[in-house]
Amino acid sequence: MSDQITVTDDRRAAGVGDALVTASGGRKVADPGGGRATGAAALLAAAAVAALPLATDYSTTYLLAYIVIIALLGTSLHLLMGLMGVFSLGQAAMFGTGAYVAVVASDELALDGILGLLLVALVGAVLGLVMGAVTLRVTDLYLALATLAVGYIFENVVRNTDWLGGPQGRTGFVITVAGRSLDDPRLLFWVGIVALYLFIVIIWSMRRSKLGRAFMATRESPIAARSIGIDTRRYKLLGFALAGAFSGIAGALYAAWSLVVDPSVFGIDLTLSVLAIAIVGGLRSLPGILIVGAALTYFRNSAADFGAADYVLLVYGSLIVLSLRFLPQGLGGLLASTVTAGTSRMRGRRES
Amino acid sequence: MAALLEARGVTRRWGGLVAVNEVDLVVETGTLHGLIGPNGAGKTTLVNMLTGVDRLDGGTVTFAGEDVTGVPAHRLAGRGVARSFQTSQLFEDESVVDNVMAGRHRLIEYRFPHTFLTTPRTRRVEREHRLHVIGLLELVGLAEDANRRVSQLPYGRRRLVELARAIASDPTLLVLDEPAAGLPGSDVDVLAQVLVRLREVGFTVLVIEHNIGLLVSVCDRMTVLSEGRVIADGDPETVRRSPEVIEAYVGRTPDA
Numbered sequence: 385m386s387d388q389i390t391v392t393d394d395r396r397a398a399g400v401g402d403a404l405v406t407a408s409g410g411r412k413v414a415d416p417g418g419g420r421a422t423g424a425a426a427l428l429a430a431a432a433v434a435a436l437p438l439a440t441d442y443s444t445t446y447l448l449a450y451i452v453i454i455a456l457l458g459t460s461l462h463l464l465m466g467l468m469g470v471f472s473l474g475q476a477a478m479f480g481t482g483a484y485v486a487v488v489a490s491d492e493l494a495l496d497g498i499l500g501l502l503l504v505a506l507v508g509a510v511l512g513l514v515m516g517a518v519t520l521r522v523t524d525l526y527l528a529l530a531t532l533a534v535g536y537i538f539e540n541v542v543r544n545t546d547w548l549g550g551p552q553g554r555t556g557f558v559i560t561v562a563g564r565s566l567d568d569p570r571l572l573f574w575v576g577i578v579a580l581y582l583f584i585v586i587i588w589s590m591r592r593s594k595l596g597r598a599f600m601a602t603r604e605s606p607i608a609a610r611s612i613g614i615d616t617r618r619y620k621l622l623g624f625a626l627a628g629a630f631s632g633i634a635g636a637l638y639a640a641w642s643l644v645v646d647p648s649v650f651g652i653d654l655t656l657s658v659l660a661i662a663i664v665g666g667l668r669s670l671p672g673i674l675i676v677g678a679a680l681t682y683f684r685n686s687a688a689d690f691g692a693a694d695y696v697l698l699v700y701g702s703l704i705v706l707s708l709r710f711l712p713q714g715l716g717g718l719l720a721s722t723v724t725a726g727t728s729r730m731r732g733r734r735e736s
Numbered sequence: 737m738a739a740l741l742e743a744r745g746v747t748r749r750w751g752g753l754v755a756v757n758e759v760d761l762v763v764e765t766g767t768l769h770g771l772i773g774p775n776g777a778g779k780t781t782l783v784n785m786l787t788g789v790d791r792l793d794g795g796t797v798t799f800a801g802e803d804v805t806g807v808p809a810h811r812l813a814g815r816g817v818a819r820s821f822q823t824s825q826l827f828e829d830e831s832v833v834d835n836v837m838a839g840r841h842r843l844i845e846y847r848f849p850h851t852f853l854t855t856p857r858t859r860r861v862e863r864e865h866r867l868h869v870i871g872l873l874e875l876v877g878l879a880e881d882a883n884r885r886v887s888q889l890p891y892g893r894r895r896l897v898e899l900a901r902a903i904a905s906d907p908t909l910l911v912l913d914e915p916a917a918g919l920p921g922s923d924v925d926v927l928a929q930v931l932v933r934l935r936e937v938g939f940t941v942l943v944i945e946h947n948i949g950l951l952v953s954v955c956d957r958m959t960v961l962s963e964g965r966v967i968a969d970g971d972p973e974t975v976r977r978s979p980e981v982i983e984a985y986v987g988r989t990p991d992a
Contacts, residue, residue: 585853586852586853588854589851589852589853589854589858590851590852592854592858592862593846593850593851593854593858593862594840594841594844594846594851595851595852597834597837597838597841598838598841600827600830600834600838601827601838601841604826604827604828604829604830605825605826605827607789607809607821607825608821608825608826608827608901609810609838610788610789610808610809610810610813611787611789611809611810611813611818611819611821611825611902612813612818612838612839612841612842612901612902612904612905613810613813613814613841613842613905614810614813614838614841615810616810
């Protein structure tokens with residue numbers, strides 16, 4: 385019986401294929417990821433960004449390293465909020481945990497950064513899984529509050545754990561990668577950029593695979609998603625685990641960057657400033673988030689040079705209000721519509 | 737003919753109200769089976785139970801010879817039960833192709849690490865399925881709209897997208913919940929043709945409808961539900977002449 389069904393299926397597939405060849409002729413199937421030229425341009429841009437520290441002075445490189453850490457967090461928000469539609473404020477808990485695990489791994493376990501960062505990613509992923517599992521039944525505001533609560537719980541636990549340094553936190557640790565200390569901002573930048581590029585490649589690949597569609601379906605209509613065989617819980621957990629791993633790495637690099645970890649790494653401030661970046665950049669747009677993340681972080685750190693230090697928060701707030709009013713899809717939405725308009729103009733010219 | 741889907745004594749209660757009461761339903765392989773009944777008869781509730789969306793308060797469901805009572809929707813879909821919804825459940829911001837591609841989820845397999853790193857293999861598998869989907873869109877007359885966003889489509893076309901997404905999973909059983917709801921007359925005729933064609937290429941289809949007219953002309957067998965009970969079951973002509981069915985539809989109930 386089942387053999388017969390398979391035969392009909394094959395015949396149907398062949399029939400559909402034939403219909404395609406005769407009817408669609410040379411029409412091109414739109415590739416969501418863009419062509420080879422875009423890929424080459426992206427590679428060049430990535431290489432140029434990675435080479436930046438060769439041309440900059442110490443303090444600029446130090447700032448670049450910080451921008452990469454913010455970009456890692458922004459990318460994890462893009463995954464959770466943009467692609468999966470999960471309104472999570474749990475990044476702070478993942479980030480703080482990553483920072484503390486990195487310090488403990490180097491101080492207590494004497495692990496080199498390569499193993500240490502793997503451990504951080506693993507712990508972050510497990511924490512993400514737990515947060516995902518705990519919040520499987522809640523959505524929207526409830527999920528935001530539940531994930532936010534995790535950060536507060538961790539902050540209080542760490543504040544009261546003497547072994548981790550209590551309220552003062554810890555200093556004087558040295559995080560090394562392949563035997564060299566991460567207090568060299570160039571090395572810190574490069575380690576961060578490797579993690580960031582890896583994360584970006586994973587996200588871009590997922591978006592172009594069945595995984596990206598499973599996230600999309602789970603976000604847009606969980607009922608429909610399940611009706612076509614998508615186990616929505618599994619994908620939610622997977623997204624949380626990935627976000628946890630990379631937020632954890634961001635936290636570990638932050639510990640190496642700031643040379644001190646204290647319970648404030650679990651605070652909401654950082655999450656909120658990254659959330660601002662994600663909103664202005666566009667939650668669904670990775671390029672938008674990366675560009676806005678770099679620009680705003682640079683502005684914030686150099687505001688004193690322009691004499692604008694007192695206006696940083698005002699500028700952040702205004703940008704959020706302006707983008708919510710005029711660009712609900714953020715800068716990324718603006719970029720996308722410009723690109724679409726451009727390609728359709730080009731296509732029109734080619735056809736005429 | 738073997739029974740593909742067999743429901744026995746299926747019951748669902750909403751508080752004191754028995755929405756679906758001891759319903760038996762047998763869908764045979766290769767048939768176009770109509771499930772009809774007036775509004776509020778319990779059709780959608782029954783179908784939600786059969787497809788794992790809602791839980792059962794009593795009874796058993798067998799699919800392809802296996803007991804699937806209480807199996808969740810995504811697992812049932814994995815075994816080959818696809819369905820459409822009465823109220824639109826499309827992925828609004830996505831293109832028609834991507835909506836329908838999502839329907840092929842269970843058939844796309846490229847294994848780790850090809851999911852996390854786009855490799856030539858990922859591209860090849862994606863391309864094969866995308867071509868299949870384009871062919872499917874041509875079959876249901878959506879080829880022109882392939883790259884348009886679903887939210888930009890008129891109502892009738894959106895219903896077709898939903899149908900195409902369900903078909904895309906190559907299901908053994910296709911369950912359609914009121915596919916004709918809100919369609920203008922001309923589109924209903926197109927839909928009837930699509931239904932007949934689906935059966936011809938080997939699908940087993942269960943169609944839910946409150947309008948008896950559409951189904952009488954195309955179905956092999958019909959089950960009529962009224963107030964949560966089966967009041968008639970058999971070939972369309974017999975069902976249409978059944979006094980209980982006439983009563984339920986025309987409303988000459990002595991004690992109502």
